[in-house]
Each structure stands twice: as C-alpha cells, then as structure tokens.
Amino acid sequence: MYAPPPHLGLDIVYQDDTLLIVNKPSGLLSVPGRGDGKHDCMASRVQAEYADALIVHRLDMETSGLLVFARGAAAHRALSYAFQSRAVDKRYVAVVDGALAASSGEIDQPLICDWPNRPLQKIDHEIGKPSLTRYKVLHRDQEACTTRLELEPITGRSHQLRVHMLSLGHAILGDMLYASDAVQKKASRLLLHACYLSVPHPVTGKAIAATSAADF
Structure with a gap:
C-alpha cells in the first residue's frame, strides 16, 4: 500500500523563471502511479505551487534527493535534451552491505527489464543496454560491516545503481x-540519495550545480 510521507512544504534547492531543483523525500513517487491512491507525488506537489513545472527525469520512489523540473515547454525540451545527451553530471551517496575491497572502480554491466518479474531489472550480456557506474568509497564501517559510497551513473538505466x-x-x-x-x-x-547534480541552464547554458546532504 502506498503511504507517501507527509507534505511539509517544498524543499527547493534552486529556482528561477525556467528551472526548479527540489529535494524529493524517500517514499514519495516522482510522478503519479497507476491505480487509486497514487496521485500524490513530487510532480503534483510542485505543480500545486508552480503550475508551469514539468518534470524532466525521475528518481525511484525509495530514493531521495535532487529532482529537476522545467518551467515551460521550451525549458523542458532543452533540459530533456541535456539529460538524453549526458550533459548532466549526477552523483549519489549510498550505504551498502559489506566492505568493498577496492577504493574506487567501474561497473560495466548491460541491463534490461526482467519482464516476468517487472519492475525488476537484470544483467543480460546478450540483449542488455550498455550501463556504466563509477564508484568511490567514502567510509568503511567495520563494526556494522557496511560501506558508504559515492556513485556516479554515467548511463541512466532504471534501477542501475541498485x-x-x-x-x-x-x-x-x-x-x-x-x-x-x-x-x-x-x-x-x-539508503540511496541523489546528492549532487550539475545541469546546463535551459536559457544561458551555464552549468547550474546543486547539492543535497543525505539524512543517513
């Protein structure tokens, strides 16, 4: 059952006439879900205050952090192209189980939807789409046997980091x-949070960088 977190007001990290960057809480859909009772989402909350806001990309419901909205169709086209052409720099922080041996590295594994078990994704070297993630260890907690990481998705596949x-x-x-x-x-x-995002401004082209600290 979908139980979104209470709406305590928008956490706006950056705003101007053509661009909004907001913090999405964990447990909130980015866009309305299918079925009854799933209208409450980040898009509907933003649009209640900014009627011209159009979502540019998405975060998984369970993932928190930075989400970009365009204000108006022209800005939406420019920002969507920036994401599609990989002109956007994104970083996440995550806490994973176990102690990673390497301090940094790359994961180059092709991904595709696991249709019988959707929305799950899986690695498939025959028909999977190229998918690349870079990682860097931030801290190893020996007592808890966990590792805190910075993750950089070079591609943007569904559930890629997970x-x-x-x-x-x-x-x-x-x-x-x-x-x-x-x-x-x-x-x-x-424990996955979109902590950094740099996107070219839809009008000026100047890089707009936003940061958000994880609450874990």
Whole structure:
C-alpha cells in the first residue's frame, strides 16, 4: 500500500523563471502511479505551487534527493535534451552491505527489464543496454560491516545503481527489491540519495550545480 510521507512544504534547492531543483523525500513517487491512491507525488506537489513545472527525469520512489523540473515547454525540451545527451553530471551517496575491497572502480554491466518479474531489472550480456557506474568509497564501517559510497551513473538505466551494486555482492541497505531479508532489515529505508547534480541552464547554458546532504 502506498503511504507517501507527509507534505511539509517544498524543499527547493534552486529556482528561477525556467528551472526548479527540489529535494524529493524517500517514499514519495516522482510522478503519479497507476491505480487509486497514487496521485500524490513530487510532480503534483510542485505543480500545486508552480503550475508551469514539468518534470524532466525521475528518481525511484525509495530514493531521495535532487529532482529537476522545467518551467515551460521550451525549458523542458532543452533540459530533456541535456539529460538524453549526458550533459548532466549526477552523483549519489549510498550505504551498502559489506566492505568493498577496492577504493574506487567501474561497473560495466548491460541491463534490461526482467519482464516476468517487472519492475525488476537484470544483467543480460546478450540483449542488455550498455550501463556504466563509477564508484568511490567514502567510509568503511567495520563494526556494522557496511560501506558508504559515492556513485556516479554515467548511463541512466532504471534501477542501475541498485543492480550494479548487487552485482558486486554489496546490495544497498534497505533495498526491498534486490537485497536479502537481512540486508533489507539493516535500514528503515533505501539508503540511496541523489546528492549532487550539475545541469546546463535551459536559457544561458551555464552549468547550474546543486547539492543535497543525505539524512543517513
């Protein structure tokens, strides 16, 4: 059952006449979901205050952090192209199970939807789409046997960070889709947060950078 967090007001990180960057809380859909009772989402909350706002990309419901909205159709076209052409720099912070041996690295594993089990994604070297994630260790907690990471998705596949970390044997804590029961129980939510985003301004082209600290 969908139980979105209470609406305590928009957490706006950046705004002007053509661009909004807001913080999405964990547990809130980016856009309305299918079925009754799933209208409350980040898009509807933003549009209640900014009628011209159009969402440019999405975060998983369980993921928190920075989300971009365009104000008006022209800005939406420009920002959508920036995301499609990989002119946007995105970073996430995550806490994963276990201690990663390497301090940094790349995960180059092709992904595709696991149709019989959708919305799950899976690695498929025959028909999967190219998918690349870079990671850097921020801290290893020996007592808890967890690792805090900075993740940089070079591509933007669905569930990319979650599946790529799982492929290394280090599922993200609180991941109700991919982690084992024990790893799910290590956190009350998915410990994945969009903490940094740099996007070319839809009018000036100047890079607009926004940051957001994780609450975990």
